[in-house]
Amino acid sequence: MDRRSHLKYMLTGAIGSAALLxxxxxxxxxxxxxxxxxxxxxxxxxxxxxxxxxQSFFTEEEKQLxxxxxxxxxxADADGPAASxxxxxxxxxxxxxxxxxxxxxxxxxxxxxxxxxFILKSANFAQLSPEERISIIDxxxxxxxxxxxxxxxxxxxxxxxxxxxxxxxxxEHGLKELGYVGNRPNVWDGVPQSVLDRYGLAYDEDTLxxxxxxxxxxxxxxxxxxxxxxx
Amino acid sequence: MKExxxxxxxxxxxxxxxxxxxxxxxxxxxxxxxxxxxxxxxxEEDRTQLRWPxxxxxxxxxxxxxxxxxxxxxxxxxxxxxxxxxxxxTKFDWFRSRMLGGRTNHWGRISLRFGPKDFKSKDYDxxxxxxxxxxxxxxxxYDKVDRLIGVFGTKENMxxxxxxxxxxxxxxxxxxxxxxxxxxxLKIPVIPSRLSILTRPINKERGVCFYCxxxxxxxxxxxxxxxxxxxxxxxxxxGHVDLITQAMVRSVTTDDSGQATGVIYINKLDQSVxxxxxxxxxxxxxxxxxxxxxxxxxxxxxxxxxANESGLVGRYLHDSTGTDxxxxxxxxxxxxxxxxxxxxxxxxxxxxxxDNKKLDFPRGxxxxxxGGMGMPAYGSGxxxxxxxxxxxxxxxxxxxxxxxxxxxxxxxxKLYGASIGMSGRGExxxxxxxxxxxxxxxxxxxxxxxLRFHYKWTDYEIAQAKHMxxxxxxxxxxxxxxxxxxxxxxxxxxxxAAPGRIIHEVGTTRMGNDPKTSVLNAYGQGYSxxxxxxxxxxxxxxxxxxxxxxxxxxxxWRQADYIVEELKRKNLG
Numbered sequence: 001m002d003r004r005s006h007l008k009y010m011l012t013g014a015i016g017s018a019a020l021l022x023x024x025x026x027x028x029x030x031x032x033x034x035x036x037x038x039x040x041x042x043x044x045x046x047x048x049x050x051x052x053x054x055q056s057f058f059t060e061e062e063k064q065l066x067x068x069x070x071x072x073x074x075x076a077d078a079d080g081p082a083a084s085x086x087x088x089x090x091x092x093x094x095x096x097x098x099x100x101x102x103x104x105x106x107x108x109x110x111x112x113x114x115x116x117x118f119i120l121k122s123a124n125f126a127q128l129s130p131e132e133r134i135s136i137i138d139x140x141x142x143x144x145x146x147x148x149x150x151x152x153x154x155x156x157x158x159x160x161x162x163x164x165x166x167x168x169x170x171x172e173h174g175l176k177e178l179g180y181v182g183n184r185p186n187v188w189d190g191v192p193q194s195v196l197d198r199y200g201l202a203y204d205e206d207t208l209x210x211x212x213x214x215x216x217x218x219x220x221x222x223x224x225x226x227x228x229x230x231x
Numbered sequence: 232m233k234e235x236x237x238x239x240x241x242x243x244x245x246x247x248x249x250x251x252x253x254x255x256x257x258x259x260x261x262x263x264x265x266x267x268x269x270x271x272x273x274x275e276e277d278r279t280q281l282r283w284p285x286x287x288x289x290x291x292x293x294x295x296x297x298x299x300x301x302x303x304x305x306x307x308x309x310x311x312x313x314x315x316x317x318x319x320x321t322k323f324d325w326f327r328s329r330m331l332g333g334r335t336n337h338w339g340r341i342s343l344r345f346g347p348k349d350f351k352s353k354d355y356d357x358x359x360x361x362x363x364x365x366x367x368x369x370x371x372x373y374d375k376v377d378r379l380i381g382v383f384g385t386k387e388n389m390x391x392x393x394x395x396x397x398x399x400x401x402x403x404x405x406x407x408x409x410x411x412x413x414x415x416x417l418k419i420p421v422i423p424s425r426l427s428i429l430t431r432p433i434n435k436e437r438g439v440c441f442y443c444x445x446x447x448x449x450x451x452x453x454x455x456x457x458x459x460x461x462x463x464x465x466x467x468x469x470g471h472v473d474l475i476t477q478a479m480v481r482s483v484t485t486d487d488s489g490q491a492t493g494v495i496y497i498n499k500l501d502q503s504v505x506x507x508x509x510x511x512x513x514x515x516x517x518x519x520x521x522x523x524x525x526x527x528x529x530x531x532x533x534x535x536x537x538a539n540e541s542g543l544v545g546r547y548l549h550d551s552t553g554t555d556x557x558x559x560x561x562x563x564x565x566x567x568x569x570x571x572x573x574x575x576x577x578x579x580x581x582x583x584x585x586d587n588k589k590l591d592f593p594r595g596x597x598x599x600x601x602g603g604m605g606m607p608a609y610g611s612g613x614x615x616x617x618x619x620x621x622x623x624x625x626x627x628x629x630x631x632x633x634x635x636x637x638x639x640x641x642x643x644x645k646l647y648g649a650s651i652g653m654s655g656r657g658e659x660x661x662x663x664x665x666x667x668x669x670x671x672x673x674x675x676x677x678x679x680x681x682l683r684f685h686y687k688w689t690d691y692e693i694a695q696a697k698h699m700x701x702x703x704x705x706x707x708x709x710x711x712x713x714x715x716x717x718x719x720x721x722x723x724x725x726x727x728a729a730p731g732r733i734i735h736e737v738g739t740t741r742m743g744n745d746p747k748t749s750v751l752n753a754y755g756q757g758y759s760x761x762x763x764x765x766x767x768x769x770x771x772x773x774x775x776x777x778x779x780x781x782x783x784x785x786x787x788w789r790q791a792d793y794i795v796e797e798l799k800r801k802n803l804g
Contacts, residue, residue, distance in 0.1 A: 039286040040279035040448075042268065042305055045295055049288060073635045080640075094288045142633045143616045154633075158616040161635065165612025165643065170284035170291075175607055177640075178647055179568035183281060183606050185441040188573045190402035195567050201408045210385050210423070212399035212430040217439055221431045223378070227386070227396040 057096040057103055062110050063089055065126050066160075069113075072137060073164040080168075080177050088167035095163060102159065109156025187214050236262045236473075237804070238794070239494055239509035241480045241524065244333030245780050246766035246787040247515030248458030248466070253791035254513075255471040259798075262507055263463065264478040264496055266516070267305060267329025270336065270459055272449030279303065279448040284608050292609035297326075299608060303449035303457075304337035305330045308731070312676030315667075316683045323548075323667075323684035324731035325519055331476065332459030333517065334734065335780065337447045339576050340426040340455050341599070342382040343777035344373045344785075346391030352773055356593040358660050358691075362772040363744045363753035366393065372785035380456045380784070381433040383574075384425035392582045398430045400578065401442070404571055406602035406651050407579045409560065413709040414581070419702070421600075424580045427456035427781075437461070444605065446575025455575065478505070481679045482528040482537075483512050483763065489532040491763045494524075497677040510804030511794060515766040515787070519548070519667050522739035522769060523682050526669045538757040543750050544740055545668050547661040548684075549774060551735040552596065552692045554719070554726040556703035557652030558712030559621050560602075564645045571604045571648070583776045592694035595776040596657025598702070604648035612643055621713045622646065651712060655699035658776040659692045661738050665730070686730040696725035735779050737768035754793045755786060762803055766790055 041049065058066065067084045070092070074083035083089075096102050116136045117125040125133065140146055140153040141161075168174045190211075196202055203211075222231035237259035240247045247263060255261045270277050279301040284290045287300040294300075297307040306328040315325050328334045347366040353359055370393070377396035384397040400423035403411065411421045428446060432439050437460075438452025446455045453460040466472045477499040484492045484506065493508035514521040522545045528537035536544055583595030619630040622642050630642060670683035700718055707714045719726030730736075743749025746758040755770040757763035766787040768779050775782075797803040 038276055039282050039300065040277055048295065052288070074639065075636060077637055077640070091288075091290065095292070098289050098292070098294050137635065141635050142631055144620075144632050158633070161615060161633070161639070162613040165615065165639065166290060166607075166609055169607045169612045169643065170609065172283070172285060175283075178607060178644060180604060180606055181568055182570045182572035182604070183283065183443060183445075184570075185443070186570050186572060188401050188442040188570075191405045191408065191571075192567070192569055195405060195569065196408075198567065199405070199409075199562065201405075201412070203402060203408075207402065210399060211402045212383070216399070217431055219431060220435070221381075221398055221433055223396050227374070227377075227394065229397075229399065 052094065052097050055097045056093065058093050061124075061126075062107070063093065065110050065113065065124075066092060068126055068133070069160060070164045070167075072133070073161055074168050080173055083164050083168050086168055086171045086173060088164055091167040092160075092163045105156050105159050109153055109160065112153045112156065187217065189214050236260050236507065236509040238262070238511045238513055239264065239507050240513045240515055240766070241494060242266075242333060242514070242516035242520070242767065243331050243463050243474070244328075244458050244515060244517065244767065245335050245783045246768075247513070248332065248335070248462030249784050249787035250513050250515060250766045250791050251472055252462045252466040253788055254794065255466045255469045257791075257795045259471065259795075261466075261472045262509065263472060263474045264480055264494065264507070265331050265333075265474065265476045266479045266499070266520075267331065267333075267476065269474075269476050270303075270305070270330040270332060270449075271464070272303065272336075272457075272460065273451045273453070277449070278451055280445050280451050281443060284606065290609040298337060298447065301445075301448050301608075302337050303447060304328045304334065313681075314673060314675060315681050316670045316673055318683050318685040321684070321686050322729045323686040324729055325682070325684070325736075326731065326734045327517065327520070330459075331463060331474070332457045335456065335458040336449050338734075338780060339599075339778070340428055340446050341576065341580075341778045342425050342427040342456070342781045343597075344393045344395060345369075345775045345777055345782050346393055348391045349773070349775035349777070352594065356587065358593050360661070360741070360743065360748070360772050363742055363749075369782070369785050369789065372789045373781065375788060376781060376784045378433070380427055380461055381429045381437075382425055382427045382781075383423070383430045385423045387422055389582060397425070398433070400424065401430060401574050403578050404573055404603050405563075405566075406560075407600065409562075409651065409710055410579065410600050410706070413706055413711075417705055417709055418584075419581055419706065420584050421579050421581050424577045426574060426576050428574045428576070429454045430574075436465070440574055442572050442574060444572035444575050475507075479677050479679065480516065480524055481677070482524060483514075484508075485528070485530050485532065485537065485760065487532075489530075489760055491537070491760055497679070499677065502677065511762045511764065513764045513766050514769075517767050518737050518739045518769040518771075519682055521765050521767055522667055523669070525740065527680055533760075538740070538750055538760050538763055540759055541747055541750055543748070545682075546663055546666045547738040547741050548665050548667055548686065548736060549659045549661040549738045550730045551733040551774060551776075551778075552657040552659050552688075552695055553654060553728040553733040554696045554699050555652060555654035556700060556707065556714070556716070557650055558707040558710070558714045559618075559646065560649050560651050560710060560712050561621075561623070562711065563649035564622070566604065566648045568604065572606075573603075577601065590698065592691050592698060593660065594658035594691070594695065596655045596695060596699060597776050598699075599654045599656065600651070601653070602648075602651040615639060615642065618646065618715075621715075651707070651710060653703055653706065655696070655703070656733060656735075656776065656778070657692070657695050657699070658774060660689060661741075661773055662687075662689065667739060684731075688724060688727055688730065692727060693721070693724050696727040697721075700725055735768075735774060737771035737774045737779055740765045740769035741772050742770045743772065755790045756793075764790055764794065
């Protein structure tokens with residue numbers, strides 16, 4: 001995904017990016033034999049999802065390390081649980097098999113953390129104290145001031161931060177915490193008055209006259225021969 | 232398949248759907264061949280509308296479907312087993328939707344008429360070619376399409392943005408109001424968009440928009456236009472239309488006199504070969520796919536492919552230009568939350584507003600605007616390693632990029648819904664040297680020779696893209712936005728999207744009055760092969776700074792009326 005697509009996703013969550021169609025199995029009607037919950041999938045897509053669910057990339061040790069890390073990125077607070085409690089590690093594990101291009105960066109970064117822990121204290125990262133962990137994380141969490149020698153680990157932590165944030169804010173709790181209240185049948189009748197007032201904005205008379213009125217939304221439209229609405 | 236049809240239509244998108252509807256209503260027996268699967272957004276197994284991001288294990292990421300898991304398009308720029316190639320290091324990306332309704336399932340519903348000038352652009356700048364028809368020839372059909380399918384908009388009396396039979400538009404969203412205000416001092420017009428979404432019912436068969444902002448997912452109450460829900464399925468109720476899915480057409484068959492007799496197709500499920508015979512063949516497989524079928528329809532009488540006496544099949548391929556820019560509006564940090572979903576697309580847009588005679592590029596563009604509090608999906612929350620610097624704390628101090636912990640949540644909540652972006656979509660000049668042809672060395676999974684593309688933007692399109700970016704910066708500056716990213720330069724063609732990326736490719740079988748310089752006549756009919764028609768964007772002479780769908784629909788309807796008349800006069804079949 002290029003940067004522009006990131007931006008669109010991150011800020012509107014509305015537009016996808018181009019990715020190559022990967023490993024699509026030949027067309028066979030296996031839909032009936034699959035019991036996965038559907039979300040509008042074709043039989044080939046269901047088959048691919050089912051196959052991905054049987055694969056794993058991370059070792060158990062790596063998943064434990066990921067649990068520590070995602071909870072450093074998004075710890076429990078007054079507004080919500082820690083990232084790992086919302087299934088963020090499982091989500092990242094799925095993405096690693098769904099998009100194998102993520103694998104080298106993720107594994108390389110986890111390994112870098114263990115190497116640095118070993119240099120510090122002849123231990124794995126997970127065995128360090130919270131303070132010792134943070135002393136290493138601080139080297140890679142701030143891209144603008146990190147040392148050149150640590151740049152590949154910075155890239156890893158950027159990716160992990162991205163996946164943790166997206167994994168958290170695309171859950172039911174995450175949507176609620178962010179305050180997204182759409183994705184349900186609605187009648188759009190413009191920006192609430194209190195919001196217009198906050199920004200000193202107003203709908204002009206012309207706009208109000210021409211835009212659809214909620215009370216008309218079930219009346220079949222009628223035009224005259226010039227295309228003027230007459231009913 | 233022994234049955235003889237009056238008409239076989241290849242493709243079920245905008246052109247094929249309209250052909251099927253009008254021809255079947257005239258009592259003709261019609262077969263519609265679709266290279267993909269059946270699809271109906273109202274069926275639970277196909278439904279992606281009103282689903283939540285967590286229903287997808289990849290949270291809607293674009294791993295499989297290019298616009299994400301919940302987008303309706305089944306297909307993309309790359310399809311396993313259906314390759315294409317490129318020539319001389321040039322670039323063209325070919326998007327195909329393999330499903331009933333084709334690309335009308337996920338499109339942006341932007342339904343703009345071409346204006347009087349768009350059909351006669353050569354008269355203004357001497358470039359390209361004029362259409363053999365004028366706005367007045369097609370106007371009655373635009374009117375009929377408006378009334379049959381439904382499009383919202385407003386009468387504006389702009390000379391080259393013709394008004395129609397509009398439904399009332401939805402009120403602008405918050406970011407639209409900011410854009411209207413910011414563009415006023417720049418003298419850039421911003422008017423209600425024109426989208427084929429039902430803000431009021433046009434009949435009792437289709438539902439009315441319930442504002443989920445998800446038209447690209449396909450609508451279960453059919454409140455937006457897709458060919459499958461509004462044309463093909465209603466046409467099938469007549470009993471005169473047989474739909475054959477998973478049918479990959481290879482070629483048009485012809486008799487000794489050179490007239491079309493039907494098509495040969497491969498059943499994609501079992502690779503079996505079939506023929507369908509018909510009195511009339513209508514190709515509506517998409518501009519490039521129809522050109523491919525014609526070029527693969529070689530015979531003694533047609534050694535270079537069917538309807539290719541001019542040698543122009545595949546030539547003058549052209550897509551819309553496109554580039555975009557975005558920014559963050561600090562005024563909108565920590566917005567009030569409310570349901571802002573609206574219709575599935577832009578509520579306002581900018582039609583082309585300048586005089587090209589005073590500019591260094593010949594054709595115009597329109598601007599689409601986006602922003603708001605959309606539903607989170609894969610990618611939401613990305614980018615805090617370079618975006619946090621644009622967020623200031625209560626003392627006005629910028630945040631440090633990256634980080635971890637509580638500050639991340641605080642900043643993403645601040646940023647949510649504070650972005651604003653714009654996309655330019657413009658007209659290019661069709662070039663003889665931009666084309667698709669048959670690659671002699673490659674076949675697809677069904678053994679059908681594939682297309683090879685050759686496409687280069689010219690200085691005109693590059694200068695236009697530069698102008699788009701100058702305009703975007705003016706608008707974002709006037710908005711008071713923090714402009715993100717760096718402005719593209721000449722080295723990267725000012726951010727001009729690769730041809731094919733805007734998915735408006737047209738022109739490969741263009742119409743005209745002279746058989747030497749055009750493939751089809753003014754009705755989209757073959758010159759030597761009179762019972763062969765093309766009903767997709769292939770017949771376009773030029774694509775204007777408008778999206779092509781509404782014109783494909785109007786031309787297909789006009790063509791279908793002509794077919795019925797010609798049959799009555801016994802000039803056909």
